[in-house]
Amino acid sequence: MIDKIRVTQILSPVFQKGVFMKVVVGSSIRELLQDQFGITRDFVDSQIATVFLNGKAVDNIDRAIVRNNCEIALSGAMPGFVGATMRRGGYYSSMRAAISYVEENPISGSGEGLIRIKLYNTLIDSLGKLFARQGFFIQEIDLSSLNGTRIEPFLTTTRYEQFPDLVLVKVDADS
Amino acid sequence: MEKILRVDMGAEGGPKTTLVPPGEYAGLGGRALTSAIVSKEVPPLCHALGEENKLVIAPGLLSGTIAANSGRLSVGCKSPLTGGIKESNAGGMASQTLAKLGYAAIVLEGKPKTDNLYTIFVNKGGVKIESDNTLKGLGNYALIEKLKAKYGDKVSYMSIGPAGEMKLAAASIACTDMECRPTRHAGRGGTGAVMGSKGVKAIILDDTGVSMRPPKDAEKFKEANKRWVDGLKKHPVTGEGLAAYGTNVLTNILNEAGGYPTHNFMWGRFEGHTKISGETEAALEKERGGNPTHGCHRGCVMRCSGIYNDKYGNYLTKQPEYETVWAHGGNCGIDDLDTIAMLDRLDDDYGVDTIEMGATIGVAMEAGLAKFGDGEAAINFVKQVGKGTNLGRILGSGAAVTGKVFGVERVPVVKNQAMPAYDPRAVQGIGVTYATSPMGADHTAGYAVGSNILGIGGKTDALSPEGQVDLSRNLQIATAAVDSTGMCLFIAFAVLDQPETFQALIDMINAFYGLNLNGDDVAALGKSVLKNEREFNIKAGFTSAHDRLPGFFSRDALPPHNIKFKVTDAELDQVFNW
């Protein structure tokens, strides 16, 4: 265990850039967050205020489907007027209608897939810890950015033939 | 705030002061007051740098009281940048101090017959105006150091740098912060050039021996302020997110949305965004012994600002906020926080608007004067503005002038004022506000309390296509009202989500002034402010043709989502149709 350092602070650039996760695709974003990652419903509804799927702002996380190779970004509530427009299901969402996510096909086949998840602001700390324990894939170049940091000794890395460009990283840390 | 100080800078024999009661302006504060005085007293067709223009400095209705976040200052005039009416809003200590001294406004009028530079000192004993040409050419930092030797660091200063003295259209007015540094600026629209044209280098406000303004009903006021503070503190954005990361927390979000204007509005995403994000900036500030959680004036409970130290741990500048990091960062392809912080420092020192300067440098880069991403060139550009070289004077005149001089078509301005950090093709609702605000492209113009709470203009279906026009109208009305209270616009979030916190704000105004206002009255105030401003602009020659975005926004698709601005001219013309 690491004492007195904030793991997520060191991992912050990696989470901002995005980590890869092996998940069961075909479910909704809510199912992904709650059932696969084990995040409580209360946390999802109160803290994950802003969600992007492939760069589009999501209003309804029960309807938006997670597909193989998709990118999901998660953020807390944002300040300012534009911050307010980005909130899911917010009163001002029409102001950014041009970049709102529209689910064309809510029925999708399920199976294993790889997705990219980005964590921003308040969620880096809370969800970052969870992901660090559960493990996530990053590119070699991002792994090398962790060399020489205080968490390096606490990292375990695994390589899979299936994902030749990626490394599975777990952090043995509570702090 | 029972008096208005009028200073005739052009009077025979030197500047003359007159103290007058507020008269027909009684009960107005902040933007409501500046826009009322400018629209009534300034000939709309006058030259912005001429003797007929007036510079109006007004604290908000609740400034100088214990009300949290009430210390924002409004500065109004005819803008040398836009040619229309201007209200520019600043933090810092000046608003609280001026209000405590009992002034509803200071109005600078006329024009000196000589090129002498003046200081205006105001304390509880009165007003003293002195000519001091030793201050000529000083940057704001050196100026404040020099003035501190005479007046100390317990006073508030408002000042201009060399850009204001040169009367450049991007010039700002600096207000000192809690540490007595000139970091909070009335940046937009060239207010600093108007102060320069009046020959005023600095205004020194000394509230020694003066207490907070007393409310009519002290008990009710205290109780409402408690509800107000509780509301601000309990909200996840105003209570946590803003304080932890500052406004620059928006960089990653706008980038993710593909609405982060990059390389002079060419793309909606910037590759180097994580290097300059609020998350990265806050971590760097902590690491260097700075502080990512700091207020711009005493009495702010949200504290979105901070202190940025250089790599040796020495103070460099205040935490560059989102607009500044974008303008000098992604917009110019620069992904180095130290370079951006240096640009912020230079902007504050020479006294120029960070948004206008960043947008201008983006245009200069597009013109081929430097490569996108060249931080050294960007620093050199701003230094040229400070020195007043020929190129510097062009750049200091803003993005529109620079685009004309160097033959650039893609110039992101409305009414000649540079656009802030949100591409209107991605967030089309803000495009409506950029296009139609009487202020020129301004992100804060439609920013505040929602119509769902104020009930302005009836019910709006936010999800209909027309919703963007209706919302922009209602937000502009609400913002004009909030700007008149002296409240920081970041209260918007708490007020937006928590009707009881909005009620606390109205209760504070009522308890303070012994009034009985309701939400409708607040909306009426916002409408009357906008009406004054629109009328001034119409008389100054503005037509609906000025309420438009530059053509490239509807012609060129913005990657990565490849979208164009789709709101029609007819829809834009409905914004002020109430």
Ligand code: SF4
């Ligand atoms: S929230 Fe930020 S801008 Fe508003 S008063 Fe506080 S420090 Fe100033």
